[in-house]
Amino acid sequence: MAVPVRFWIACMVFFTTFTCYTTRVNLSVSIVSMTKGKTKGVPYCKKSTDNVSDSSNGTEQPHVLPDYGPRYEWDERIQGSLLGAYFYGYIFTNLAAGLIAEYFGPFKVILLVHIVATVINTLCVLAVKIHWSALFLCRLLLGMGGALVYPALQVLIAFWAPPQEKGKFISALMGNVLGTCITWPIVGVVTTYLGWDWGFYVVSIENLMFCIVFYLLVTDTPETHRWIKPEEANFIKESQAGTVTRKKVIAPYKELFKNLPYWMLMLCHVANEWGLYLQLTLVPKFISDVIGFDLSQAGGLSALPPLMRMTFGLILGAIADEILKREIFSKKVVRKSYTVLSHILPGLMLIAISFVGCSWIPVIVLLTFSLGFNGACVQNILINAQDLAPNFSGTIYAINSFFAGMTGFIVPALNGEFTKDHNGIVEWGYTFILGGVVYCLGGIIWILLGSVEEQSFNRFGDPAP
Known part of the structure; x- marks a missing residue:
């Protein structure tokens, strides 16, 4: 075949x-x-057990940088x-x-x-x-x-x-x-x-x-x-x-912006990107600068959550297709139950990180499964534009990405404010708690008010010139 x-x-x-x-x-x-x-200070979780310097006189020893080509100031x-x-x-x-x-x-x-x-x-x-x-x-x-x-x-x-x-x-x-x-x-x-x-x-x-x-x-x-x-x-x-x-058509923006399910998808998308940017941009720094793993260890550990997200996403997407094909549950039940996995469960795990302190094993487990379960977003923010208006799914996704993408600047800036005076577990806890709350609120709002049905504006649209 x-x-x-x-x-x-x-x-x-x-x-x-x-x-x-x-x-x-x-x-x-x-x-x-x-x-x-630039030489970094001692990670927060290492201060109580490690010496601040490697030299006998309390000063850090200079090191020769590898020659990979010209280096810039x-x-x-x-x-x-x-x-x-x-x-x-x-x-x-x-x-x-x-x-x-x-x-x-x-x-x-x-x-x-x-x-x-x-x-x-x-x-x-x-x-x-x-x-x-x-x-x-x-x-x-x-x-x-x-x-x-x-x-x-x-x-x-x-x-x-x-x-x-x-x-x-x-x-x-x-x-x-x-x-x-x-x-x-x-x-x-x-x-x-x-x-x-x-x-x-x-x-x-x-x-x-x-x-x-x-x-x-x-x-x-x-x-x-x-x-x-x-x-x-x-x-x-x-x-x-x-x-x-x-046919080439231009999206009916007026009808789109008046549509409640669209705005619920927007909020769900923003919440998802908030949590995603938090983990993809800040977690390597957290593992290195706070927990205390060196760069090579931090890089390897930081790769675990994204790999888990991809694995969960591929598996859960195939499972959802099979459920819908066999008509075991309705599309609405599948999409909204997956949101519990993609938003609410990851949000609760991020909040939990703030309570485990410097115990690195539960921190890594929580980070890995938080981002892993977010792979279920293949059944909400990534596919819902196809549900609402497949003719304009590109426009919907692009506009949502514009606003959700702003979290890529907001999240690091907020973390910088939280940690500007002290780079410790408590200060990072504020970042994780806020991220978890945003995750959960976005998921709950979409479960309550989102839709999986084709919207009337999908059949509208002006012919392109």
Whole structure:
């Protein structure tokens, strides 16, 4: 029995998010080998058991930095700006991303973004030699392109996924996690042996390979695919029962913004990103600076929660599809029960972290399963736009991402305020408690007021010029 073409489309959804994140996260590793280091203080949880210094006279011994290439005098402010540049660009183009994807089609958008990313990521090596602001501009442009990818994937999924298989397609969006976890060690190894410039080149080569495969395997719709059998194309079209149009239309924004289920999805999305950014951006620092693991240990432990999230997301998405296919429970019951797993349970686990102190084993377990269970979001924030309005799922996801993405700046800023005077368990506890409360409130609001039914504005929309 031949493998259906839509299986390969789902695989390419996975590898699109995988590849997109390689250029998103590679600088997090490379910047360590590009800058002159700064000695850190003793972690909070080590102060009572370890000596503050390794020398007999109480002073820290200088160390020679490995030669990975030229190093630059970038202070914490500059490094923070460089690491944040991608997200500034991401926010900048988010609002228009859905409209762009729906008008031009997901194939052109995704392919062009990755071609441009290949070029710009390679130019980062030259930009560094000019001035750090040139690297900032490159990262800003990468973020502007990256913001177009997920709305375009929502449009691609709307065209290709039969309703009973959408859970599997949406679960494929978890490829970003694997992209992160593989990029960090690969860039680290390549940098160690070849220098930090090759940390950029290897990512560009991977992007180029992706572009070739994507061009050969993907089209906007089943009807335009060069290898699909008519039976499969007809099956996809008939299963969608007229909910997805092939015409170019502009979203009815007035009807969208008047729609209560849309706003409930927005709140649920913001709550999810709050907790997600907390764990993906702050947990490595917490494990290293507060719990007291060294950088290599912190990196390995920090990878456990994202890997658990991807695993749970893929498994739970497949389980949900099977439940809906067999009509064991209704779509409403599945979506809302999964929200208990994706929001409320992770929120309670984050709150619990503030009560376990410096006991690192329960801290790691709670962090790992908190982010792991969040993988169930494949059945709410990642798929609900398809429920409400598959014709405008790209627009819905893009607008939600614009507001939810702001938590990427808000969460670190709040944590900085909490820990500016003292970087201890109590102060970090405020960050975890607040994150847990936001998680839980977002989930509860969506369970009570969210919807899984197609909304009337899905059949509206003005013809595109």
